[in-house]
Amino acid sequence: MYRSLFPRDFFAEIDRLQRDMRQAADLSPSIRGIPREGFPALNVGSTDRALEIYAFAPGVDPETIEVTLARGRLTLAGERKAITPRGEDKPMRHINERFEGAFRRVMTLPDDADPDAVEAKLSNGLLHITVQRRAAAQPRRINVQ
Template sequence: MHYRSMFPDDLFAQLDRFQRDLQQAFDMESSIRGFARGGFPALNVGTTQKSIEMYVFAPGLEPGTIDVQLEQGVLTIAGQRTDDLHSQAQRATVQINERFAGSFRRVLTLPDEVDAESVSAHYRDGVLHISVARRESVQPRRISVH
């Protein structure tokens, strides 16, 4: 359990926060949430016989601000999330800020079997769902025996 003081003048709380920030900056140990750094937005990627399905967990974004590009088998997801607390700096003193804010970019290399012309992306309830179809020539097919 971490001790967090709500009072900014507490020197020990500031040192504790500084130590945690340094540890997180250099900690690449995996956990239940994935890697400690470089993991925003979090991704789930799976495959079906007909497509590659990606779920990008990025709450607090406007769909129009998310940039999704597929070029030569490389999928890039980029955007920016604003920092609500710092934009209201005159009204609020920030005590704890654990939510990611700023620009982000995730890059995934997809297999050669994808059809770059059949990509769809939908954003709903903070989750971006990207579906990339596989080319028909690589999809399994049933061959009837006579």
């Protein structure tokens, strides 16, 4: 009696539609993934001497990455190119969890960040940005007389 009207798994298709709608509306992240503004994933930490930012950006060409610091805001922008063929030979996608396209992340830095001492290195898809703290903000020992 029951005949499938769907060429694929019904639940997989519903999951794909939900994911597409969530990305189109830029809703909050879910257990299934992160929205567009969540790429690249970041780890941010600090030491007494510097702020350490790690951006996980596999497949991003270093030439397309732009790191800028202006008015206390660090901006990380770039683009990850598509790796699947486009046009008539494009295969039908059933699952697409890899983000492709332009991205932009903005972070507000603390007041003691030194805009003249910023370093960025990309290695194996890991972008490491170090922002030194100003010398006046460094902890120092005060001798007691």
